[in-house]
Amino acid sequence: MSSDDIWRQFGIATWRAQRSRLSAMASGGLTLVIVAAALWGSGSITPALHWSLQDFFLHAEVDQNGVLSTTMYIEVENEGLASFVLTGISAEIPGLRLLPADQAKEETSVVTVESGDMPTMKRRIVITDCAAVPYEPQPIRFTYRTWLGPGSVEVTGDSWGLPGSTGRVPVAWQKAMAGKVCNEAVSPDWP
Numbered sequence: 001m002s003s004d005d006i007w008r009q010f011g012i013a014t015w016r017a018q019r020s021r022l023s024a025m026a027s028g029g030l031t032l033v034i035v036a037a038a039l040w041g042s043g044s045i046t047p048a049l050h051w052s053l054q055d056f057f058l059h060a061e062v063d064q065n066g067v068l069s070t071t072m073y074i075e076v077e078n079e080g081l082a083s084f085v086l087t088g089i090s091a092e093i094p095g096l097r098l099l100p101a102d103q104a105k106e107e108t109s110v111v112t113v114e115s116g117d118m119p120t121m122k123r124r125i126v127i128t129d130c131a132a133v134p135y136e137p138q139p140i141r142f143t144y145r146t147w148l149g150p151g152s153v154e155v156t157g158d159s160w161g162l163p164g165s166t167g168r169v170p171v172a173w174q175k176a177m178a179g180k181v182c183n184e185a186v187s188p189d190w191p
Helices: 003-009 015-042 173-186
Strands: 049-053 068-078 084-090 096-098 111-113 120-127 139-146 149-156 160-164 167-171
Touching: 049 139, 049 149, 068 084, 068 111, 068 173, 084 120, 120 173, 160 173, 167 173
Parallel strands: none
Antiparallel strands: 049 068, 068 120, 084 111, 084 139, 096 120, 139 149, 160 167
16 A cells, blocks of 8 residues: 555545646646736727817807807827727816717717727717816726626826926926916907
8 A cells, every 4th residue: 555545545635646637727827817917918808998079179159148158179099909889978077078979969989999990989078167277187987898798997198298498398288278278268368
């Protein structure tokens, strides 16, 4: 009778069998990590998106009630391999209120973004208080749907460069946007 036989009688696995089970678990765990990393990197779990705002089209608009707003053209770029569907955009920024999509104004609420694609979304934003808009970059929340399910992600846009005495000065996107629209609204040249 060998020591392995004795260990088997007491229901304890041999060192060799335990080592092979540990090796199989480690291999399975490593495979799971590789699959999860591949899904994450492809943008299947959380989309790899980048967005920017077209400042050329920003103009002050004041309605009959005196509400100051502008139309934003937001370019959303899919930097991942998997396509996703944007189902909503929102932002909680002091001094600003991003309005829901208005079909009458040709604003889309749902957009499919293929890999490498860069569609433009049109949205209205109301400027409730020019001075309250923060100087620190603020994110926009995108809700999305991938083949793995729905989710949301907050992404901060690129800073803008404004001319200054020492060259271009970086300014948070929302402060530069609000500054441009607010300045245009009080300009004597504005109709």
